[in-house]
Amino acid sequence: MIRLHRFGRMAGVGLVGMVMGATGAAAQGPTANEIVTRMLEKNQERLVALESYETERTYRVDYKGTGGHHEAEMRIRVEYTAPERKKMTVLSETGSKFLCQKILHKLVESEEEATAKTNRTQMSLSAENYTAELEGEETLDGIRTWVLKVVPKVDNKFTYRGRVWVSQDDYAMMRVVGEPAKNPSWWINHANFDSRYMRRGEVWVPQRNVSTSHVRIGGEATLTIDYGEYAVLAARPLKQGPEQAAALAAMR
Numbered sequence: 001m002i003r004l005h006r007f008g009r010m011a012g013v014g015l016v017g018m019v020m021g022a023t024g025a026a027a028q029g030p031t032a033n034e035i036v037t038r039m040l041e042k043n044q045e046r047l048v049a050l051e052s053y054e055t056e057r058t059y060r061v062d063y064k065g066t067g068g069h070h071e072a073e074m075r076i077r078v079e080y081t082a083p084e085r086k087k088m089t090v091l092s093e094t095g096s097k098f099l100c101q102k103i104l105h106k107l108v109e110s111e112e113e114a115t116a117k118t119n120r121t122q123m124s125l126s127a128e129n130y131t132a133e134l135e136g137e138e139t140l141d142g143i144r145t146w147v148l149k150v151v152p153k154v155d156n157k158f159t160y161r162g163r164v165w166v167s168q169d170d171y172a173m174m175r176v177v178g179e180p181a182k183n184p185s186w187w188i189n190h191a192n193f194d195s196r197y198m199r200r201g202e203v204w205v206p207q208r209n210v211s212t213s214h215v216r217i218g219g220e221a222t223l224t225i226d227y228g229e230y231a232v233l234a235a236r237p238l239k240q241g242p243e244q245a246a247a248l249a250a251m252r
Contacts, residue, residue, distance in 0.1 A: 032134040035146050035166055042171040046203045049236045052081045055228035059104050065219010072099035129153055144168045155181035172204045173197060190214040200230055202238045
């Protein structure tokens with residue numbers, strides 16, 4: 001699967017795939033290290049194959065607490081062109097202006113920040129960044145998956161601890177449930193998120209993210225990101241030709 005956002009993603013906290021090296025193995029099956037190594041390889045293949053997409057996302061935040069009940073919503077058009085050129089255009093804003101400015105706009109900015117190569121590396125579920133343990137197997141949306149427990153080696157705003165569901169069909173990340181390794185804001189004392197992904201042809205893209213933050217001053221804020229239907233999505237076949245092989249070699 002292709003990680004196309006940061007916690008926005010994490011609240012996202014939202015782009016790009018994560019992996020590790022660790023312990024644990026299913027009976028006569030691959031180890032956690034083998035699963036994540038293969039997942040990284042497939043992620044790279046899918047990233048190279050993805051040419052473009054266009055979708056309309058909806059960002060919603062709902063706060064209930066000592067400050068009362070406040071809501072805000074923002075619709076964003078996202079246009080992506082390889083390699084990782086992304087244009088994000090605000091289509092509409094409704095509800096609390098404070099929440100729009102202080103949360104939703106900041107979320108979009110953080111996603112743009114997360115596209116930087118250094119931050120993508122920090123977010124990547126690699127052996128350099130994470131350790132992992134194979135906890136077992138589950139069926140998710142009709143697909144058999146491996147369930148991995150992941151722990152970051154360094155705590156920062158781009159890493160998380162939690163569980164990852166990996167498809168046994170094509171080594172795609174289908175779901176991530178966890179919490180940021182480091183709180184994304186001073187006014188949050190605890191946060192957690194649930195990110196889902198969906199298959200579009202041979203590539204995987206973000207589908208929905210729900211993040212809940214407990215605020216220090218009292219109350220709870222829920223952020224929901226619906227990533228849309230990807231009305232326009234172009235990708236080359238995953239079968240590698242000379243150009244794709246060269247691109248993959250350059251990415252390693």
